[in-house]
Amino acid sequence: MCDVAKVADLVLLLIDASFGFEMEVFEFMNLCQIHGMPKIMGVLTHLDLIQNQKQLRRTKKRLKQRFWVEIYQGAKLFYLSGMPRGDYMKNEIHNLCRFISVMKFRQPMWRNTHPFIVADRVEDLTDPEAVRANAKCDRKVSLYGYVRGTFLKPKSHVHVPGVGDLFLHDVNALSDPCPLPQKEGKRSLNEKERLLYAPMAGVGGLVYDRDAVYIDLGGSHSQNSAVHPLVEQLQKSQSDIGRKIAHEDLQLLSDEPPGRRRVVFEEDDAQDDEAGSGHEEDDDDEGVDEEGEDEDAEQEDDAAGVMAETEEDDDDDEGADQEEEDSDEEEEGEDDEEGDEEESEEEAPLWKKDLAQKAAQVPCEFVESFDSRYPIVVGVLASSEMNVGILVARFRRHRWQKRIFKSRDPMLFSLGWRRFQSIPLFSIEDHNGRRRLLKYTPEHMHCLAAFWGPITPQNTGILAMSSSRRDTNEFRISGTGVLIDLDKGLDLVKKLKLIGTPLKIHKKTVFVKGMFNSALEVAKFEGAAIRSVSGVRGQIKKATRDPPGAFRATFEDKLIPSDIVFVRTWVAVEVPHFYNPSTTLLLPAVERENWRRMKTLGEIKRERGIQGTPNPDSLYKPVERKERLSLPLVIPRALQQNLPFAFKPKSAAKKKNKLKRVTVVPEPEEEERSRLLHMMKTVRKVRQQKKRRAMVERVKEFHKKMGKVDEKKKQKQKEMKKKYYQLSAKS
Numbered sequence: 001m002c003d004v005a006k007v008a009d010l011v012l013l014l015i016d017a018s019f020g021f022e023m024e025v026f027e028f029m030n031l032c033q034i035h036g037m038p039k040i041m042g043v044l045t046h047l048d049l050i051q052n053q054k055q056l057r058r059t060k061k062r063l064k065q066r067f068w069v070e071i072y073q074g075a076k077l078f079y080l081s082g083m084p085r086g087d088y089m090k091n092e093i094h095n096l097c098r099f100i101s102v103m104k105f106r107q108p109m110w111r112n113t114h115p116f117i118v119a120d121r122v123e124d125l126t127d128p129e130a131v132r133a134n135a136k137c138d139r140k141v142s143l144y145g146y147v148r149g150t151f152l153k154p155k156s157h158v159h160v161p162g163v164g165d166l167f168l169h170d171v172n173a174l175s176d177p178c179p180l181p182q183k184e185g186k187r188s189l190n191e192k193e194r195l196l197y198a199p200m201a202g203v204g205g206l207v208y209d210r211d212a213v214y215i216d217l218g219g220s221h222s223q224n225s226a227v228h229p230l231v232e233q234l235q236k237s238q239s240d241i242g243r244k245i246a247h248e249d250l251q252l253l254s255d256e257p258p259g260r261r262r263v264v265f266e267e268d269d270a271q272d273d274e275a276g277s278g279h280e281e282d283d284d285d286e287g288v289d290e291e292g293e294d295e296d297a298e299q300e301d302d303a304a305g306v307m308a309e310t311e312e313d314d315d316d317d318e319g320a321d322q323e324e325e326d327s328d329e330e331e332e333g334e335d336d337e338e339g340d341e342e343e344s345e346e347e348a349p350l351w352k353k354d355l356a357q358k359a360a361q362v363p364c365e366f367v368e369s370f371d372s373r374y375p376i377v378v379g380v381l382a383s384s385e386m387n388v389g390i391l392v393a394r395f396r397r398h399r400w401q402k403r404i405f406k407s408r409d410p411m412l413f414s415l416g417w418r419r420f421q422s423i424p425l426f427s428i429e430d431h432n433g434r435r436r437l438l439k440y441t442p443e444h445m446h447c448l449a450a451f452w453g454p455i456t457p458q459n460t461g462i463l464a465m466s467s468s469r470r471d472t473n474e475f476r477i478s479g480t481g482v483l484i485d486l487d488k489g490l491d492l493v494k495k496l497k498l499i500g501t502p503l504k505i506h507k508k509t510v511f512v513k514g515m516f517n518s519a520l521e522v523a524k525f526e527g528a529a530i531r532s533v534s535g536v537r538g539q540i541k542k543a544t545r546d547p548p549g550a551f552r553a554t555f556e557d558k559l560i561p562s563d564i565v566f567v568r569t570w571v572a573v574e575v576p577h578f579y580n581p582s583t584t585l586l587l588p589a590v591e592r593e594n595w596r597r598m599k600t601l602g603e604i605k606r607e608r609g610i611q612g613t614p615n616p617d618s619l620y621k622p623v624e625r626k627e628r629l630s631l632p633l634v635i636p637r638a639l640q641q642n643l644p645f646a647f648k649p650k651s652a653a654k655k656k657n658k659l660k661r662v663t664v665v666p667e668p669e670e671e672e673r674s675r676l677l678h679m680m681k682t683v684r685k686v687r688q689q690k691k692r693r694a695m696v697e698r699v700k701e702f703h704k705k706m707g708k709v710d711e712k713k714k715q716k717q718k719e720m721k722k723k724y725y726q727l728s729a730k731s
Helices: 002-007 023-034 053-070 090-101 109-113 128-133 229-236 241-246 273-278 320-328 364-368 519-524 589-594 601-608 637-642 668-730
Strands: 010-016 039-045 077-079 116-124 139-148 157-160 164-174 205-208 213-216 305-312 377-381 388-397 411-415 418-422 425-429 435-437 447-454 461-465 477-486 492-506 509-513 529-532 537-543 551-555 565-573 579-581
Touching: 002 023, 002 377, 010 023, 023 461, 023 477, 039 053, 039 090, 053 077, 077 090, 139 364, 164 377, 388 461, 411 447, 418 447, 447 579, 519 537
Parallel strands: 010 039, 039 077, 435 492
Antiparallel strands: 116 139, 116 377, 139 305, 157 164, 157 377, 164 305, 205 213, 388 447, 388 477, 411 418, 411 461, 418 579, 425 435, 425 447, 461 477, 492 509, 492 565, 509 551, 529 537, 529 565, 537 551
8 A cells, every 4th residue: 555655646545435444545635645746636435325314415425524634625536336237337448547547646856856657567587497496586577667757778777666776677668558549639449449358356367468468358348257266266375286285274365455454533413405406416517526626737647558566675674684584484385487488589579588697696595575555666766875873754653643752662664665664863953053863753843764674765754653564553653754954964862860969078079979970071061051950050170080080160059968969961862773674565465464573572571471561760669858957047146137127036034943742641620611602602603604694685685675666766867858858859
């Protein structure tokens, strides 16, 4: 999917209306946006499964609005109403083809400067005797296809995604197997002009010619004939005979895709039905209109077919050793030989003479694991793009990603023609130009990503993925960005805080220990600014002899022995030199999802069931602080005289010593007397309480009585005022 997005001119996104948008649709849209946006047309299918017309209108409107959000307002959306007799309706397919035929395509800048070939035919020209002698020998391969972009030159460096960097040995131009009609302005083609060239499609019986491989349609009225049984068996086969024998318990996978991943949006489902029906007239008109009025002039491609032979590049990348390990695990498979070796050189055309000598070598796994369902793209590289260095990209985490990403975690990158794995370091540029290392990517802003990879022109789109497996339910695209710098001398720094404690304190001069290990380290930091936890600033002066690493420093104020001194520094960080190109085309189809790549520490722990052990220094510990004894405040006498009277220390009054009382044992007569006095005090206290309650009751009655009197007075005053105002109004 990633390679197709780089070479596609027109994309038809088939959307199951009864199911909704799948996750792969939005992943492919993001791939197209990064690698050069082609023409995209949406096609809604399975509309006949929605029986309710009201629900059908709402579904069309909802899918169209979401499609416009991702592409642009007014993007074309075509509707296929159903399959009455197992086929789509002819008029709908005719209209779709008509709109495709009048489209004008604009090539992105990358394709205009980098020619490429989408191989539609592969030939293995290796000597059979060499294969019998050594099944793992490198193969001689010839690729056929149309050249797109600019002109293709021989002796060029090319990259085949999924294989690696190769060398283009020779290029020969061939006649177009499907030429355009000579007469212009024709609205339809006759039977002779209706040609079909698809060597690896397997639509019908295969016909082998000395120049090409053709499909036998069996006449002009037999397009719907059944597929040849042999071709059908070859299509269904997922592995060769040797691999089946080596793995007896291997169960071949079916061609059915894995579980579908639905995309759910937080949108309000309550929509106006009348508004939806009002646009139905426009929607039913096949959902498209003519394009190309506001497009630029059409970029013409070189339609001449070519034969390109490739060989391995001697200056391959650091991932070559990993490719060799993968190749040792492969089994010998079938060779895609076309029988060209059996033809005599006298009967062959001029371009095909000495073809085996012109063809160069590729890994044997490319031929053994060849699968026509996976596209083979041959992209030309500039001479400067063969080097490897530090790349700096403006990067942002995708808004649909649920987690943030950590520096030094390996990620898969798609840059130019290449797909590779590298270890990025995320950073941010401060106002003073310093590039500060970040441990994690920001959530809602851009950052800088520095990684080791192939040199690519600036302003090239880059896409990152944490995994390329299809059996995941998460959004696979991690982030997007653009390449902004090619910097081999990147100055990437991170914070470092060195801590020390006072050794000796003499007024404002302090001898500090524990911050450095030697006098040499102290010499590098002479004159650096230091600071204590209490906020007192200072400066490093000179190193001392004993103990090693101690130094003399001066501060603005006097420190105490319990203070901690620290210095803030910046240490340079080196970008890891790791570049692992993707070699998925060298693996069998059933094993391409398990391509060997570097895994994160978390993935390894989850696979092996290892529970992470935290760093003891990172755990929270109870704070143990020694009780601090503060000395009493002593104010000099000279200062006391100048202080106001309120702030002058007062001499505290001397406390008199209280006499200690002696316990006295009373006599019986004294006890009787004290008991009688206590009873009299109790009686008096009860009488006082009764008098108090009676007085409170009298006061309440008095206030109640006075309230009634006041109310009568207020009523009388009110009547007098009323009479007064009435008399004044009459006069």
